[in-house]
Amino acid sequence: MSADWEMVVGLEVHCELATATKLFCSCRNAFGEEPNTNVCPVCLGLPGSLPVLNAAAVELAMRVGDALHCEIRRSIFHRKNYFYPDMPKDYQISQYDEPINVDGSLELAGGARVGIERAHLEEDTGKTTHVGRGGRIHEATESLVDYNRAGVPLLEIVSAPDIRSADQARAYVGELRGILMATGASDARMEEGSLRVDANVSVRPAGGAELGTRAEIKNMNSLRSLGRAIEHEAERQVALLEAGEPVVQETRHWNETQGRTSSLRSKEEAYDYRYFPEPDLLPVAPDETWISSVRAAAATLPAERRSRLSAAAARGRAGGATDGEVPAGLVATLVELDLDGLVLGAIDAGADPKLAVNRAANEAAAHPEAARGLDPSAFAALLSMETSGRLSATQAKTVLAQMLEEGGDPTDIARARGFEGLSEEALAETVDKIVAANPEEWERYRAGDPKVSQFLVGQVMRETKGKANGKAVMALLAARKG
Numbered sequence: 001m002s003a004d005w006e007m008v009v010g011l012e013v014h015c016e017l018a019t020a021t022k023l024f025c026s027c028r029n030a031f032g033e034e035p036n037t038n039v040c041p042v043c044l045g046l047p048g049s050l051p052v053l054n055a056a057a058v059e060l061a062m063r064v065g066d067a068l069h070c071e072i073r074r075s076i077f078h079r080k081n082y083f084y085p086d087m088p089k090d091y092q093i094s095q096y097d098e099p100i101n102v103d104g105s106l107e108l109a110g111g112a113r114v115g116i117e118r119a120h121l122e123e124d125t126g127k128t129t130h131v132g133r134g135g136r137i138h139e140a141t142e143s144l145v146d147y148n149r150a151g152v153p154l155l156e157i158v159s160a161p162d163i164r165s166a167d168q169a170r171a172y173v174g175e176l177r178g179i180l181m182a183t184g185a186s187d188a189r190m191e192e193g194s195l196r197v198d199a200n201v202s203v204r205p206a207g208g209a210e211l212g213t214r215a216e217i218k219n220m221n222s223l224r225s226l227g228r229a230i231e232h233e234a235e236r237q238v239a240l241l242e243a244g245e246p247v248v249q250e251t252r253h254w255n256e257t258q259g260r261t262s263s264l265r266s267k268e269e270a271y272d273y274r275y276f277p278e279p280d281l282l283p284v285a286p287d288e289t290w291i292s293s294v295r296a297a298a299a300t301l302p303a304e305r306r307s308r309l310s311a312a313a314a315r316g317r318a319g320g321a322t323d324g325e326v327p328a329g330l331v332a333t334l335v336e337l338d339l340d341g342l343v344l345g346a347i348d349a350g351a352d353p354k355l356a357v358n359r360a361a362n363e364a365a366a367h368p369e370a371a372r373g374l375d376p377s378a379f380a381a382l383l384s385m386e387t388s389g390r391l392s393a394t395q396a397k398t399v400l401a402q403m404l405e406e407g408g409d410p411t412d413i414a415r416a417r418g419f420e421g422l423s424e425e426a427l428a429e430t431v432d433k434i435v436a437a438n439p440e441e442w443e444r445y446r447a448g449d450p451k452v453s454q455f456l457v458g459q460v461m462r463e464t465k466g467k468a469n470g471k472a473v474m475a476l477l478a479a480r481k482g
Helices: 055-067 166-182 223-242 288-296 302-318 328-336 340-348 353-361 368-372 376-388 393-406 410-416 424-437 439-446 452-463 470-481
Strands: 005-016 077-081 091-095 101-107 113-123 127-132 140-146 153-159 195-205 215-220 250-255 260-266
Touching (some): 055 101, 055 153, 055 166, 055 288, 101 166, 166 195, 166 302, 195 223, 215 260, 223 250, 302 328, 328 340, 328 353, 340 368, 340 376, 353 376, 353 393, 368 393, 376 410, 393 410, 424 470, 439 452, 439 470, 452 470
Parallel strands (some): 215 250
Antiparallel strands (some): 005 153, 005 195, 077 091, 113 153, 127 140
């Protein structure tokens, strides 16, 4: 997008809460079961049925609110009136002007802070499947409705319009997803629809203070789709404004195949829904005892886990165990894959922090489920074998691959594969041999040419059939250089 314009984005994230039953009845809350089997008069909206609030859903909403630094308040439910075929009552029970969580914030891994306006409870709708050529309503020959999802508890988390790029939007959803899983509030699986994102996108002249006319984008089922849709919509709006045409406030559909948005319907305002208090439900007023118990049981959140891992690596650097910075991106990846515990355990067992991070974020991360089952002490032992020179980097990676596939002790695996480290005396003799065989390159190395060192190390590795440790070779070359 042109530097003359600024993108302004606010996100509405809907997550299904991980309760055993639905929000207002005792039907099972389960994904993927036979259509219309988890239903009853309450979630089908039959006359005379009355809702009863699920206390577990309220507690999960409070956990998320606390994690997002929200104020947990007394709240009430409203009826939000509209007609859709997947809403059997023709209204949705939702929190409107008195939500349970308000005025929070979420700090991203890069340090940016996004405000949280509210996180409120509501019931989910059923799921409509359009049967036809392209799966869209205008292409369908018939539509089928599954009400298993109707009445499943939702938490809608509404951000402030603080997001300024597609990358930041993806980072926000990724961080929020980590919080939802850490608190146990939701499995947050976008591919199953338990986490859904709507984006409100507008543009304004760079440096401007007034918000532009926004469009709401729906149908984004992955972080990649979210980023592409936001970028496309911002560019579409800029093109309109630069041509002297207005941006219309509306809801738009994202077409992943075509890579574009299209108009879906005019954007409704609050008065269009004719909100009024739900007469069959009492206000929700958590007392301090309940709120305190939720806070006391708070989970360790992704930001705290990243901080803990970074601090452990920093302590290693201060103690001389490693050199250079551990990249924040690798730390974030390890936390996202739930491998930070493996690395912290290895560091506590004496492993080099930087090597532990690199091996976990690269080799182990390729098989995260197996890596989460590794014994940290065995992982530390393997890393120590590499740093001491008993194994080359290539050999260490091979041993780690077998540990991930079959388990086992790294020493036993290395011995069975014939990975015998060179003795200091044998390595020194090999280095002397390579120096003598390459006098021109040796003189260039002594003169300070940085490129030739890799050549000399490579020659030693070839001579030893990969058994030499690269760091040990570099140390010997430096010692002979004087």
